[in-house]
Amino acid sequence: KQEVTQIPAALSVPEGENLVLNCSFTDSAIYNLQWFRQDPGKGLTSLLLIQSSQREQTSGRLNASLDKSSGRSTLYIAASQPGDSATYLCAVVNAGGTSYGKLTFGQGTILTVHP
Amino acid sequence: ETGVTQTPRHLVMGMTNKKSLKCEQHLGHNAMYWYKQSAKKPLELMFVYNFKEQTENNSVPSRFSPECPNSSHLFLHLHTLQPEDSALYLCASSQGLRRGPGYEQYFGPGTRLTVT
Numbered sequence: 548k549q550e551v552t553q554i555p556a557a558l559s560v561p562e563g564e565n566l567v568l569n570c571s572f573t574d575s576a577i578y579n580l581q582w583f584r585q586d587p588g589k590g591l592t593s594l595l596l597i598q599s600s601q602r603e604q605t606s607g608r609l610n611a612s613l614d615k616s617s618g619r620s621t622l623y624i625a626a627s628q629p630g631d632s633a634t635y636l637c638a639v640v641n642a643g644g645t646s647y648g649k650l651t652f653g654q655g656t657i658l659t660v661h662p
Numbered sequence: 663e664t665g666v667t668q669t670p671r672h673l674v675m676g677m678t679n680k681k682s683l684k685c686e687q688h689l690g691h692n693a694m695y696w697y698k699q700s701a702k703k704p705l706e707l708m709f710v711y712n713f714k715e716q717t718e719n720n721s722v723p724s725r726f727s728p729e730c731p732n733s734s735h736l737f738l739h740l741h742t743l744q745p746e747d748s749a750l751y752l753c754a755s756s757q758g759l760r761r762g763p764g765y766e767q768y769f770g771p772g773t774r775l776t777v778t
Contacts, residue, residue, distance in 0.1 A: 551704070581766065590666075590752055591705075591769040636705070649718060650767060652705040 549574045549641050553653035560627055561661050568622040568656045570637030575618045581650065582611050582622050583636040591636065595622070599642070627660045634658070664688055666770035668753050674776045677743060683773045685736040685753030692758030694736040695767065696728060699750040711736060712759045733758075743777045750774050 550573045560566055570580070579598045583591040595604045595611040597620070603612040610623040624631060634657050638650040666687045675681050687694065696708040710718035711730040725747075727739040736753055750772045756765040 583769075588750075588772075588774065590668075590771040591754075593766055593768060596766045638705075649707050649710065649720075650705075651707075654702075654704045 549639065549651045551637060551639060551651050551653035553635075553637055553656050555656060556654070557657040557659075559659040559661065562627060562629060564627050564660075565623070565625050566627055566658075568624070568635050568637075568658070570620040570622070570653055572618045572620075572639050572651075574641060575615050576642040577615065578640040578642050580611075580613055580620050580637065580639045582609075582620075583638065585634045585636060585655070587634075594635075624658075627658075629660050629662050632658055632660050666753060666755055666768055668751075668770040668773050670773060671771065672774045672776075674778060675740070675743065676778055677745070679743075680739070680741040682740065683738040683751055683753075683775075685738075685770055687734055687736075687753075687755035687768070687770075689755055689768060691755040691768075692733045693756045693765070694730060694733070695754040695756075696736065696738055697752040697754065697769075699752060699772070701749075705752070708738075710759075717759070740775075743775075745777050748775055748777045 552571050554569045581596045582594045585591050597604050597613040608625040613620045634655040636655045638652040669684045693712045697705050699705045707720050708722045709728045714730050729737040752772045753770040754767040756767045
């Protein structure tokens, strides 16, 4: 059974810092990995999707890397801003079986960026 | 309306009530999903519909009954719920899962359900 772990559970940094969020998964047979952002009481916003054949994706100040063989992904946020404060979720879609489209989520990292 | 919408945004119901959650996607997708997010637990997939056919039921109790009348609409019918069913219920959509599961999922804002 796939399990996704995110470290740290919470992170508090001053504005302007570069930071790294970590995600690991136990079964390396995945189709893709997706990073989401969730603001309090709100739905999820997709940030980046990395297909299993890719090693990284970039969008603005965000860069996500994927090392499928070791079961790890990192989300790098450059020059953090108070508006980046949110919960960041990592999720994978398993390859094989019949569970098409099934995302397995980590518990998230709660990020707070202080002005 | 754009993206994925959900109504109502908040719902309080008693254990003997019957209510329904509605999800609508305006993205031209053919796959829709229900997820449950409880406090201090990871998001859990409940149901998947692909081209209006249910393809996944993640061992969900029968007091939750999904309905997908067309590719744009998804309902979750609720009856005789328990207080532990209180959670944020999220709907998502993606391209149809015809050639593979690796499509990006887009989420709605969720319905905050409280069962009293």
